[in-house]
Amino acid sequence: AQxxxxxxxxxxxxxxxxxxxxCTYSVSGNPYLFWYVQYPNRGLQxxxxxxxxxxxxxxxxxxxxxxxxxxxxFHLKKPSALVSDSALYFCAVRDSRGYSTLTFGKGTMxxxxx
Amino acid sequence: SQTIHQWPATLVQPVGSPLSLECTVEGTxxxxxYWYRQAAGRGLQLLFYSVxxxxxxxxxxxxxxxxxxxxxQFILSSxxxxxxxxxxxxxxxxYRRVSADTQYFGPGTRLTVL
Numbered sequence: 001a002q003x004x005x006x007x008x009x010x011x012x013x014x015x016x017x018x019x020x021x022x023c024t025y026s027v028s029g030n031p032y033l034f035w036y037v038q039y040p041n042r043g044l045q046x047x048x049x050x051x052x053x054x055x056x057x058x059x060x061x062x063x064x065x066x067x068x069x070x071x072x073x074f075h076l077k078k079p080s081a082l083v084s085d086s087a088l089y090f091c092a093v094r095d096s097r098g099y100s101t102l103t104f105g106k107g108t109m110x111x112x113x114x
Numbered sequence: 115s116q117t118i119h120q121w122p123a124t125l126v127q128p129v130g131s132p133l134s135l136e137c138t139v140e141g142t143x144x145x146x147x148y149w150y151r152q153a154a155g156r157g158l159q160l161l162f163y164s165v166x167x168x169x170x171x172x173x174x175x176x177x178x179x180x181x182x183x184x185x186x187q188f189i190l191s192s193x194x195x196x197x198x199x200x201x202x203x204x205x206x207x208x209y210r211r212v213s214a215d216t217q218y219f220g221p222g223t224r225l226t227v228l
Contacts, residue, residue, distance in 0.1 A: 036219075041202075041222070041224065043120075043204055043206075043221045044158075044204065044219040046217075046218060101148070101160055102160075102217060104157070107156045107157065
């Protein structure tokens with residue numbers, strides 16, 4: 001079985017400050033990890049993914065995520081937050097072995113204040 | 115480039131009425147297709163996925179059904195809607211032959227059952 005946890009319902013950060021949105025996962029084999037962002041009443045937009053290789057993955061809009069195998073984590077980061085980054089963020093995982101569908105976390109609301 | 119469409123964007127239906135939501139993908143062939151529901155509590159629930167015409171896998175038993183009459187068309191249906199069917203319905207697609215497949219989401223349909 002695979003699972004993903006986003007321990008924070010909401011993250012508050014001031015504009016210009018660095019942000020981190022946390023994600024931990026559990027899979028039997030090696031993970032494929034994804035981050036998505038959702039703006040109100042919109043579909044999910046793909047930000048970045050980790051498949052293999054470099055543990056630091058760079059994605060859209062200045063976001064990056066760091067894969068940590070020992071801590072089974074894949075935290076989303078950005079060096080300087082923008083008010084327009086305020087949205088709902090989802091982490092997702094699937095096992096690299098065989099075929100399985102994506103399992104999504106419950107989402108973390110990011111609020112960036114001016 | 116690939117594009118995914120969903121319609122209608124918004125729908126208000128009485129309890130007991132039928133439902134038909136449509137999703138189409140342009141710019142790719144033989145995609146995997148997915149239906150998700152996002153309730154007010156924000157989590158994503160996978161309802162159905164399809165790896166080919168007429169091939170549907172159901173993840174959650176309920177009064178909804180899905181069909182794939184054409185390669186790039188995915189339909190979500192119900193014969194009689196329940197209040198609990200209200201939510202935001204998202205369709206997604208991914209490349210079939212890529213193991214680390216990113217799912218790309220449509221704009222969604224907001225369904226309110228009264």
